[in-house]
Amino acid sequence: MNARYLPYLLILPVTLFLCLFFLYPFILVAQQAFYADGGWSLKNFQDVTSHWKFPISFRNTMLLAAAVVPVQLALALLMATMVTRMQKGRDLILYVWTIPLGISDLAAGIIWLAIFEQSGFLNSMMSGLGVVDRPVNFLSYQHPGIVFLAIALAEIWRATAIMLVILVAGIGLIPKEYYEAAEVFGASPWKRFTRITLPLLRPSLQTALVLRVILAFEIFAVVAALGGTLFPVLMGETYAYQFDLLNGGAAAAMALIILAISIAFTLIIMRALRVPKGATI
Amino acid sequence: MNAETRSSGRFLYTASVVLLCAWVIVPLYLLLINTLSSPETVNSFPKPFWPEFDLGSLSFFAGFEGMLTALKNSILVAAMTMVMSIAIGAPAGYALSRFDFPGKGLFRLLILLTRAFPLPLLALPLAVMFIRTGLDDTVFGLALVHTTLAIPFSVLITFSLFSGIPIELEEAAWTLGCTRLTAFTKVVLPLILPGITASAIFAFVISWNEVFAAAVLTIENRTLTAFLLQNLDTSPLHLKFAGGFILVVPALIFIFAVRKYLFAMWGIANR
Numbered sequence: 355m356n357a358r359y360l361p362y363l364l365i366l367p368v369t370l371f372l373c374l375f376f377l378y379p380f381i382l383v384a385q386q387a388f389y390a391d392g393g394w395s396l397k398n399f400q401d402v403t404s405h406w407k408f409p410i411s412f413r414n415t416m417l418l419a420a421a422v423v424p425v426q427l428a429l430a431l432l433m434a435t436m437v438t439r440m441q442k443g444r445d446l447i448l449y450v451w452t453i454p455l456g457i458s459d460l461a462a463g464i465i466w467l468a469i470f471e472q473s474g475f476l477n478s479m480m481s482g483l484g485v486v487d488r489p490v491n492f493l494s495y496q497h498p499g500i501v502f503l504a505i506a507l508a509e510i511w512r513a514t515a516i517m518l519v520i521l522v523a524g525i526g527l528i529p530k531e532y533y534e535a536a537e538v539f540g541a542s543p544w545k546r547f548t549r550i551t552l553p554l555l556r557p558s559l560q561t562a563l564v565l566r567v568i569l570a571f572e573i574f575a576v577v578a579a580l581g582g583t584l585f586p587v588l589m590g591e592t593y594a595y596q597f598d599l600l601n602g603g604a605a606a607a608m609a610l611i612i613l614a615i616s617i618a619f620t621l622i623i624m625r626a627l628r629v630p631k632g633a634t635i
Numbered sequence: 636m637n638a639e640t641r642s643s644g645r646f647l648y649t650a651s652v653v654l655l656c657a658w659v660i661v662p663l664y665l666l667l668i669n670t671l672s673s674p675e676t677v678n679s680f681p682k683p684f685w686p687e688f689d690l691g692s693l694s695f696f697a698g699f700e701g702m703l704t705a706l707k708n709s710i711l712v713a714a715m716t717m718v719m720s721i722a723i724g725a726p727a728g729y730a731l732s733r734f735d736f737p738g739k740g741l742f743r744l745l746i747l748l749t750r751a752f753p754l755p756l757l758a759l760p761l762a763v764m765f766i767r768t769g770l771d772d773t774v775f776g777l778a779l780v781h782t783t784l785a786i787p788f789s790v791l792i793t794f795s796l797f798s799g800i801p802i803e804l805e806e807a808a809w810t811l812g813c814t815r816l817t818a819f820t821k822v823v824l825p826l827i828l829p830g831i832t833a834s835a836i837f838a839f840v841i842s843w844n845e846v847f848a849a850a851v852l853t854i855e856n857r858t859l860t861a862f863l864l865q866n867l868d869t870s871p872l873h874l875k876f877a878g879g880f881i882l883v884v885p886a887l888i889f890i891f892a893v894r895k896y897l898f899a900m901w902g903i904a905n906r
Contacts, residue, residue, distance in 0.1 A: 357815075358736075360730075360734070360815075361730040361733075361734035361736040361739075362736065362738075364726040364727055364729060364730035365726070365727045365730050365731075365742055367722075367723045367726060367727070368723055368724060368726075368727040368746075368786060368790060369742070369745070371723050371782070371783070371786065372745060372746075372749060372783070372786065375757070375761070375779055375780065375782075375783040376749055376754075376757065376783055378764075379757040379760040379761045379764065380757065380760075382760035382763070382764065383756065383757065383759060383760045386759075386760060432651075433655060436648070436651065436652060436655075439648075440652075445894070447652060447656065448894065449890065449891060449894050450656050450659055450660065451655065451656070451659060452890055452894065452897060453659055453660075453663070453886070453887060453890055454659060455886075455890055455897075456840045456844070456885070456886030456887070456889050456890040457844070457882075457883055457886045458843070458844030458845075458846065458860060458882055458886075459844070459846060460844075460846050460860050460863060460864060460879075460882065461844075461879045461882040461883050461886075464666070464863075464875050464876060464878070464879030464882075465662045465663065465665070465666045465879060465883075466662065467875065468662075468665050468666050468669050468876055468879075469662065469665060471872065473678060473679065473681075473682065473872075474682065475665050475682050475684075477681070478681035478682040478684075481681055482681060489681075511658070511659070511662060519897050519898060522898055523897075523898040526898060572847075574846065574847055575846040575847070575860075575864060578864060578867060579867060579875075582867070582868065589847065592756070592759075593847070593850070593851075596759060596851065597851075602759065602763075605759055606759060606760070609756035609759060612756065613756065
């Protein structure tokens with residue numbers, strides 16, 4: 355076997371697989387989205403964006419991402435820096451903190467449902483403390499704020515772990531010498547964090563944020579478990595178009611809109627956190 | 636820094652570590668209480684704050700029409716995804732770590748693109764494609780989609796793992812008379828196997844947890860997530876909680892199994 359062709363032979367299966375199950379369906383979904391009434395048109399896009407639920411689900415998805423991602427970033431950074439200082443029990447703490455990594459959004463939604471539902475633990479605790487007389491139905495249209503809070507908490511609880519893992523791995527790659535040098539020159543822990551950790555962590559921050567933001571726009575099952583129809587989001591509407599309304603073209607258009615938003619934000623994050631050329635560790 | 640601020644700083648530090656651990660564990664504990672309580676207790680108010688170790692909810696779950704089949708389907712799909720994503724992804728990871736070849740940049744871009752795409756959305760056109768080929772509503776069809784989800788991870792993770800093994804080891808084997816293949820099977824493979832297992836488990840978890848594509852692509856052969864999602868509005872609370880618990884259990888075990896590799900997986904894959 356000629357060594358020149360070996361790498362191509364090795365990447366051939368992935369490339370074929372991705373062409374068949376990624377690029378091809380992607381072209382199909384684009385076709386379907388731009389096809390209506392027997393010709394090319396933007397009708398599907400006009401239909402879905404002019405539907406009364408679209409602005410609400412768009413706003414909800416954005417608000418949720420805006421509320422959840424910054425908290426996750428801050429929390430993940432805090433946890434990652436705490437872990438690096440840890441001498442004893444580091445493995446155990448890291449295991450506990452990364453448990454939610456393996457938990458699905460649906461399961462996370464169900465877990466927080468156990469807390470927020472009418473006969474749930476929050477109500478039990480509040481009535482035990484005498485704050486309320488009767489259990490309150492938190493997850494109802496009278497309490498939109500609490501529905502939002504429950505969904506946001508479930509998301510923060512579930513998906514901070516993936517950021518934590520990426521950031522801990524990233525911090526591990528920063529040479530210790532930089533910190534030692536900074537300490538010699540009398541830099542405070544905060545200074546060391548802002549002047550060494552944050553700038554050198556940029557590639558990991560980029561990965562973590564891109565991944566999280568894209569997943570935040572895809573939020574679906576947590577909302578289905580906690581909010582149901584009370585809190586429409588883009589992905590839920592896509593599902594509804596496909597199944598309840600049996601309108602494949604509209605579902606495809608929604609899919610492309612979600613994709614466009616994801617790409618826009620990916621580019622913004624990549625640009626904002628770009629690593630200057632030649633500036634690697 | 637005097638001793639007093641230092642000790643109060645330490646207290647603050649310990650307290651926040653404990654608090655963050657509780658933040659992760661308490662919701663899980665509350666789910667455990669609901670799972671190990673009788674259906675009556677789960678639907679009653681107020682809730683006890685300790686489990687009564689009644690298997691009523693779990694046996695109701697096991698006896699629920701279609702639930703065990705869904706559980707079996709979930710395991711099957713996840714196992715197929717695990718095998719396929721490693722079999723297809725690992726060679727590419729090896730190629731990325733060992734060779735510089737024209738088109739490498741483009742290939743990496745394709746992989747990263749897949750990761751930056753809301754992949755479950757592809758389930759919509761695939762549903763049509765599967766109906767044409769007879770793969771619709773089959774476990775294998777869904778496993779193919781889940782493999783697409785898991786492949787970017789398996790390529791990047793194996794890339795990072797292979798990069799961790801010095802090429803000198805392989806070169807030494809070649810000078811001692813090994814071919815490329817035997818050097819790989821005798822030297823690299825034993826070193827890489829635990830890491831490969833970890834990334835295989837990761838692929839399993841990705842598939843096990845996936846909801847959207849599973850719900851779109853299966854009708855009769857529902858997986859557990861799709862089944863639970865479909866019955867979310869109608870199923871009683873104790874069924875939801877028992878189902879949620881069953882979804883969580885493998886996650887706990889798997890994260891424990893791969894905990895050593897979690898960070899190695901992400902270290903180089905970032906670059």
